[in-house]
Amino acid sequence: MSTTPDLSGNSGYVIPGGEFTRDQRYIATRITADGRDGYPVEAGRYRLVVSRACPWASRAVVVRRLLGLEDALSMAIAGPTHDSRSWTFDLDPGGRDPVLGIERLQEAFFARFPGYERGITVPAIVDVPTGQVVTNDYAQMTLDLETEWTAFQREGAPDLYPEALRDEIHAVDEVVFADVNNGVYRAGFAGSQRAYERAYARLFDRLDWLSERLSTQRYLVGDTITEADVRLFTTLVRFDPVYHGHFKCNRHKLEQMPVLWAYARDLFQTPGFGDTVDFVHIKRHYYEVHRDINPTGIVPAGPLLDGWLTPHGREELGGRPFGDGTPPGPVREHERVPAGHTPLDTGTPG
Numbered sequence: 318m319s320t321t322p323d324l325s326g327n328s329g330y331v332i333p334g335g336e337f338t339r340d341q342r343y344i345a346t347r348i349t350a351d352g353r354d355g356y357p358v359e360a361g362r363y364r365l366v367v368s369r370a371c372p373w374a375s376r377a378v379v380v381r382r383l384l385g386l387e388d389a390l391s392m393a394i395a396g397p398t399h400d401s402r403s404w405t406f407d408l409d410p411g412g413r414d415p416v417l418g419i420e421r422l423q424e425a426f427f428a429r430f431p432g433y434e435r436g437i438t439v440p441a442i443v444d445v446p447t448g449q450v451v452t453n454d455y456a457q458m459t460l461d462l463e464t465e466w467t468a469f470q471r472e473g474a475p476d477l478y479p480e481a482l483r484d485e486i487h488a489v490d491e492v493v494f495a496d497v498n499n500g501v502y503r504a505g506f507a508g509s510q511r512a513y514e515r516a517y518a519r520l521f522d523r524l525d526w527l528s529e530r531l532s533t534q535r536y537l538v539g540d541t542i543t544e545a546d547v548r549l550f551t552t553l554v555r556f557d558p559v560y561h562g563h564f565k566c567n568r569h570k571l572e573q574m575p576v577l578w579a580y581a582r583d584l585f586q587t588p589g590f591g592d593t594v595d596f597v598h599i600k601r602h603y604y605e606v607h608r609d610i611n612p613t614g615i616v617p618a619g620p621l622l623d624g625w626l627t628p629h630g631r632e633e634l635g636g637r638p639f640g641d642g643t644p645p646g647p648v649r650e651h652e653r654v655p656a657g658h659t660p661l662d663t664g665t666p667g
Contacts, residue, residue: 379551
C-alpha cells in the first residue's frame with residue numbers, strides 16, 4: 318500500500334478539520350494454486366512490484382524472502398518517491414523495469430483497467446505475459462504467498478500462518494492494523510488537533526498493550542515468527558526515523574520503549590527482516606513526498622542506526638524463530654540493500 322494521492326492531481330494527504338481515512342478498496346483478484354480467479358500460481362509468470370520505502374510493500378518483501386520464493390516470483394523495486402500518478406522505476410537503467418518494460422507502475426494498472434481511478438499502490442503483482450496488474454490487495458497477498466505458493470517455497474520454509482493459530486493471528490492483526498499500522502498515519506495526517514490527539518492516544522495505548530503482551534513471550538502469537546510479527550515489524554522499524562518526528566508520534570521513541578525496542582531488534586537481526594530494510598529510502602519517501610506536512614522536503618540526517626545491532630536478550634524468553642524450519646540463505650546479490658542504507662554493512666555512517 319502507499320499513500321498515493323488520488324489521480325485527479327490532488328497532492329495533499331491532510332483534510333483540514335478532518336480525520337485521515339484510508340482508502341481500503343483494492344483489486345481483490347487472487348493468485349491461487351487452483352487458479353480459480355484466472356491466475357494460477359506459476360513460477361516465473363508474475364512480478365512483485367514493491368518499494369522498500371513502503372511498510373505495506375515491505376511485508377511482502379519479508380515474507381517472500383523468508384519463504385524462499387525468489388526463483389518463483391521475481392521482484393521489481395521502485396524508487397522511494399512518487400508523484401500523483403504513481404511509483405516509478407527510476408532505480409533501473411533508463412528508468413524502466415527490465416522485465417515489465419514500463420516506467421511507471423500506473424501502466425500495469427491501466428493495461429488491465431483503463432482509466433483506473435483509485436490509488437496506484439504497492440505492493441502489486443503483475444502478470445508478466447500481459448503486463449497487467451493482477452492484485453494490489455496487500456493484506457491477502459502475503460497470506461496467499463504463505464498458503465497458495467507452497468509448491469515453490471524453499472525447503473525449510475517456516476510456517477508463518479499456522480492453521481491452529483490463525484484466529485489469534487487475525488485477532489492481533491485487526492487491532493494492530495487499526496491502532497498501530499494505520500494509527501501512525503491517523504496521527505500524521507490528522508486535520509485537526511482533536512483528531513490528532515485521539516489518534517495519538519489510541520496509538521500509544523496499543524503500544525503499551527503490545528509491550529505488556531511481549532514482556533512474557535518472544536513473538537506475538539505462539540512461539541515462532543508468524544504473519545503477525547511481520548505486520549508489526551514494518552511499522553516499528555520506521556518509528557524513530559519517520560513516525561516519531563514526521564507524524565508527531567512523539568510520546569516516546571521506540572528506543573525508549575524497552576520491550577518493543579528489544580522485540581524489534583530481535584526481528585531486525587533475524588535473517589529476512591533487517592536485511593530487507595532500506596532506511597535511506599524510508600526517510601526519503603516520507604519527508605520528500607508528504608509536502609503538505611513537510612513543505613521544504615528536507616530529509617533529516619538522523620537518527621543514528623547503530624543501536625539496531627545491539628544485543629536484545631529476547632532469547633531468554635525461549636521461542637524458535639523459524640519453528641521446524643530454517644533461516645533463509647544470503648540475500649541475492651541484485652536484491653541487496655545498498656551499502657550505507659542499513660547498519661548491517663560496515664559502510665553505514667554512525
